[in-house]
Amino acid sequence: MTWVLSHLNYVAVIVVMMTGLFIVFSTSNLIKRMIGLAVFQTATGLFFISLAKVSGGTAAIRIGADGPAAKALAQQLDPDYVAQHGVDGVVYSNPLPHVLILTAIVVGVATLAVGLAIAVRIRESYATIESDEIAAQDRAGAREAGSAS
Amino acid sequence: MIAGLDLNLAMELVLLGMLVVLAGAIAYTRKLLAAVVLMGVYSLVSTVWLVLMDAPDVAFTEAVVGAGVSTIVLLGAMLLARGESEKHGQARMIAPALLAVGVGGVLVYAALGLPDFGNPSSPANAYVGRAYLEQATSHTGAANVVTAVLASYRGFDTLGETAVIFAAGVGVALLLGFVERSPGRLSASAEEHHVVLRVTAKLLIPVIALYAFYVQFHGEISPGGGFQAGVILAVAVILHALAFGLGETMKALPAGLVRGCAALGVLVYAGLGVVSIANGGGFLDYDHLLPRDIEAQIPAWLLGPGNHHWGQFAGIFGIELGVLLTVAATMVTLFYSFAGRAASTVRGVRR
Amino acid sequence: MADLLALAGGGFAIAGALLSILGALGVLRFPDVYTRIHAASITDTGGATLMLLGLGLIAGAQFLTLKLVLVWVLILITSPAAANALANAAHSSGYTPWIGAFRIMRAGEKDPARPASRDGAAPQAWPPKDDGGTIE
Numbered sequence: 001m002t003w004v005l006s007h008l009n010y011v012a013v014i015v016v017m018m019t020g021l022f023i024v025f026s027t028s029n030l031i032k033r034m035i036g037l038a039v040f041q042t043a044t045g046l047f048f049i050s051l052a053k054v055s056g057g058t059a060a061i062r063i064g065a066d067g068p069a070a071k072a073l074a075q076q077l078d079p080d081y082v083a084q085h086g087v088d089g090v091v092y093s094n095p096l097p098h099v100l101i102l103t104a105i106v107v108g109v110a111t112l113a114v115g116l117a118i119a120v121r122i123r124e125s126y127a128t129i130e131s132d133e134i135a136a137q138d139r140a141g142a143r144e145a146g147s148a149s
Numbered sequence: 150m151i152a153g154l155d156l157n158l159a160m161e162l163v164l165l166g167m168l169v170v171l172a173g174a175i176a177y178t179r180k181l182l183a184a185v186v187l188m189g190v191y192s193l194v195s196t197v198w199l200v201l202m203d204a205p206d207v208a209f210t211e212a213v214v215g216a217g218v219s220t221i222v223l224l225g226a227m228l229l230a231r232g233e234s235e236k237h238g239q240a241r242m243i244a245p246a247l248l249a250v251g252v253g254g255v256l257v258y259a260a261l262g263l264p265d266f267g268n269p270s271s272p273a274n275a276y277v278g279r280a281y282l283e284q285a286t287s288h289t290g291a292a293n294v295v296t297a298v299l300a301s302y303r304g305f306d307t308l309g310e311t312a313v314i315f316a317a318g319v320g321v322a323l324l325l326g327f328v329e330r331s332p333g334r335l336s337a338s339a340e341e342h343h344v345v346l347r348v349t350a351k352l353l354i355p356v357i358a359l360y361a362f363y364v365q366f367h368g369e370i371s372p373g374g375g376f377q378a379g380v381i382l383a384v385a386v387i388l389h390a391l392a393f394g395l396g397e398t399m400k401a402l403p404a405g406l407v408r409g410c411a412a413l414g415v416l417v418y419a420g421l422g423v424v425s426i427a428n429g430g431g432f433l434d435y436d437h438l439l440p441r442d443i444e445a446q447i448p449a450w451l452l453g454p455g456n457h458h459w460g461q462f463a464g465i466f467g468i469e470l471g472v473l474l475t476v477a478a479t480m481v482t483l484f485y486s487f488a489g490r491a492a493s494t495v496r497g498v499r500r
Numbered sequence: 501m502a503d504l505l506a507l508a509g510g511g512f513a514i515a516g517a518l519l520s521i522l523g524a525l526g527v528l529r530f531p532d533v534y535t536r537i538h539a540a541s542i543t544d545t546g547g548a549t550l551m552l553l554g555l556g557l558i559a560g561a562q563f564l565t566l567k568l569v570l571v572w573v574l575i576l577i578t579s580p581a582a583a584n585a586l587a588n589a590a591h592s593s594g595y596t597p598w599i600g601a602f603r604i605m606r607a608g609e610k611d612p613a614r615p616a617s618r619d620g621a622a623p624q625a626w627p628p629k630d631d632g633g634t635i636e
Contacts (some may be wrong), residue, residue, distance in 0.1 A: 005158060006266035011257055012165035018253035019172035025245035026176070031226055035184050038219065039172055042195060042211070046168075049202050054274055055267035059203045060294040061371065062286045085269040087282045093203035094278035095294045099303060102295070103310040105210045106376050106476060109219045110317030113483045116226035117324040120490065123230040343588070349581035 009050050017043040030119040030129045034112055041108045045101040056081065057093035065089025157201060158266075164198040179234045185223045192216045205372035206295045209364075213380040218480050221387060225487030289435075290458035291369035291465060299374065300465040304433045307468070308418050311475050315415050318408070318479030321486045328404050328489030343392065350392035357385040365473050368465075375469040379476025386481050395488050404485050407478045414475030421467045435464025502560060509557030516550030523547060532598045533590045537583050544579035548572070 020043055023036025056077045063070050070090045074082055077091065085091055119129055126134050171191045175184050192215025199208035227233075264271035285297040299307050365378035390398040422433040430437025438460040447459055519542060526539025552572045556565045 003265070005162070007261055007263070008162060009165065009266045010260040010263055012162070012169055014253055014256045014260060015169050016165075016172045017256070018249040019169070019176055021252065022245050022249040023176045025248060026242050028241070029181070031181055031223070031230060032184060034226075035175060035188055035223065038188065039175060039191065042192070042215070043168075043172075045207075046195060046198070049199060049204050049207060050266065051263070051271075051273050052204070052278070053202045053267050054269045057203055057267075057269070059205050059372070060282065062282075062292045062294065087279070091269070092282050092294070094274040095281060095298055096278045097273070098204045098207050098295050099299045100306075101204075102207050102210050102299065102374075102376060103307060105207070105214050106380065107310055107313050107317075109214045109222065110314045110479060110483070112219060113222045113487075114317050114320045114324070116222060117321045117486065120226055120229040120487075121324055129230050343585075345581050345584040346588075349577060352577060 010047070013043055013047045013050060017047070028131045028133075030122065030131060031116065033131075034115045034119065037115070038108065038112055042105070045104055045108075048097040048101050052094040052097040054085065054091060054093045057091045060092045060095035060098065062088075062092075063090060161198060161201050164194055164201070167194050168198070181227055181233060185220060185227065188223065189216050189220045192219065206293075206374065206377070209372055209377045210380070213377060213384065217384050218380060218387075218483070222483055222487060225484070225491060228491050229487065288458070289461040289465065291461075293369055293371065293373075295372075296368045296374050296465065296469075300468055301435060301461060304422075304435075304464075304468060307472065308415075308422070308433070311418055311472055312415055314479050315411050315475050318411055318482040321483050322408065325486040325490045327408075328399070328485050347392045350388055354385050354389055357388065358382060361385065361477075365469060368469055369462075375472030376476055378469075379473045380480055382473070382477040383480030383484070386477075387484050390484065390488065395485075395492060399485070402481065404482070404489075407481050407485065409478075410474050411478035411482060414471040414473070414478065416471075417474065418468050418471035421464060421471070425464075433464070433468075435460045438464050505560070506558045509554040509559075511554070512550050512557065513554030516547045516552075516554060519543070519550060520547035533595050534587060534597045537586050537590070541579060541583040544575060544582075548575050548579075 017040055020036050020038075020040030023039065024033050027033055027036065056073070058069075058073055065074075065088055073090065082089065082091055122134065123129050126137055128134060128137075168191065171187055171194065175187045175191070178184055178187065192211055195215065196208045196212040199205075199211055264273075268274070281298050281302065282294055285294045285302070286292055289297040289301045291297040291301075361378045361381035364373040364381060365375060368374035368378070386398060386402060389401075421435075421438065425434045425437050426432055428437045428440055523539050523541075523543030523546075526542065527536045530536045530539055549572060552568050552575075556568045559565050559568070
């Protein structure tokens with residue numbers, strides 16, 4: 001039962017990721033597509049963070065093991081567990097994926113802005129943001145250019 | 150073995166369930182405004198989940214970026230592209246649904262072989278991560294291991310990310326125009342409608358800016374750092390523009406100056422790396438940031454008790470400053486580009 | 501004594517959470533935008549205030565309680581301003597409120613069940629019909 005519950009985390013994040021992928025492929029609206037991509041990106045970030053969690057751990061900021069916060073945390077845990085997996089008497093969660101995802105989030109919004117800027121310019125050129133109408137206009141334009149030359 | 154922590158697991162699963170429902174709602178709705186607002190709610194629920202996963206730095210960033218700047222940029226794009234809703238399309242859903250289910254199935258099959266959630270001896274948590282936890286504070290003098298890893302151990306990665314953010318800002322400015330002339334003030338009738346917002350903004354903007362600097366300078370001892378502080382500072386500027394009009398904000402912070410600050414941030418970051426080379430170390434090797442004779446003359450009271458890592462301290466401080474400049478200036482540039490184009494579109498310059 | 505305070509704090513926090521749920525229910529069930537704004541601001545002021553009060557009682561007298569008070573002050577400043585901005589935007593777009601079963605119609609409107617927005621764009625009907633996937 002604990003096995004199912006613990007792996008349910010990963011399954012839920014994968015479901016969110018696939019929903020984002022579905023949004024990207026099923027819609028023809030450019031802005032909705034960017035939103036789907038943003039959902040996909042943040043879900044990937046959440047997957048990384050869920051890999052980094054340590055049971056009974058706290059945030060990766062070194063605190064003294066004799067302080068009140070560390071003592072309150074250690075009360076809830078098995079002393080052998082703290083001795084084996086803790087660093088200087090306190091159990092921390094793994095900080096490395098946090099570093100990767102922190103910058104990825106800010107880069108994600110910057111690239112979202114670039115994608116939306118392209119969508120805005122497309123709207124000004126084609127008067128629409130639905131990709132099948134854009135493709136139809138392109139085909140009509142290519143046919144005219146082909147018949148004219 | 151661990152009593153009382155199953156409640157944590159239950160809370161996380163409930164929040165993940167909410168995320169699944171939100172993602173489904175974003176897929177289902179056809180109105181773009183609803184999708185944008187749901188995206189903001191999705192970011193907020195992710196923030197709470199991230200706090201439960203012991204990732205306060207990431208939660209910080211997700212809250213400010215996801216619920217703040219991302220929503221503003223999406224609304225700006227919706228305004229410019231005049232997008233309201235997407236079209237019908239039943240037949241389009243079959244192939245993407247099959248693709249999503251197929252890829253999802255493969256991923257779930259792979260995920261079943263992952264270590265248990267929260268396992269401290271998993272390969273991800275036991276080797277490099279643990280080494281960072283053990284050595285980071287003694288090597289860099291920073292209590293926040295995430296900042297130590299981001300700024301010192303993985304400083305080269307962070308330089309790349311900062312450069313990507315700068316490039317994205319330049320890209321949006323190239324696409325949407327380098328709004329040089331400020332578009333003018335709000336009309337008089339609009340001003341009296343916005344009195345409450347303007348008074349509240351006047352109260353809040355200095356507090357937000359102060360908070361941004363607090364987060365910046367406390368990045369080594371508490372959750373924080375350059376990325377979060379940069380976005381918070383940009384949000385203060387955007388609040389000013391929303392309450393008082395883009396023209397007023399551009400008088401205070403011209404668009405050219407903001408772009409220059411973004412470039413200056415990357416220059417400061419890479420420049421610190423070059424200074425390290427000039428002093429005999431590697432690129433971004435903070436132990437060689439200052440020549441030995443100057444380092445010996447630093448008075449002990451300047452570093453604070455117990456901090457004897459002058460090079461690391463100066464290096465982390467300097468690059469966080471560079472990151473603050475670039476991130477804040479890029480977010481403001483994004484807002485200026487979208488809002489400036491909207492202003493010129495409304496006045497009938499573009500179709 | 502501290503246990504009693506913590507118990508009272510827990511009760512306040514649960515009450516605040518219940519108020520938030522009621523606010524969300526109100527946003528879904530109320531008929532027009534102004535009443536929905538009122539329901540949503542119940543979440544901010546009533547719900548958040550009770551929850552912060554509860555958390556403060558649980559925390560006791562530490563520095564943390566001062567931070568909770570500051571968060572409360574911040575919410576009190578921003579939430580009414582947000583509600584005001586929302587109502588302002590709704591009014592500027594031409595939504596006039598439903599009062600009971602009646603609505604004050606703007607000049608030029610013919611049908612009381614279908615209020616039009618100011619620039620004559622897509623009219624808003626009450627009760628809203630389900631055309632698949634729109635969230636009003």
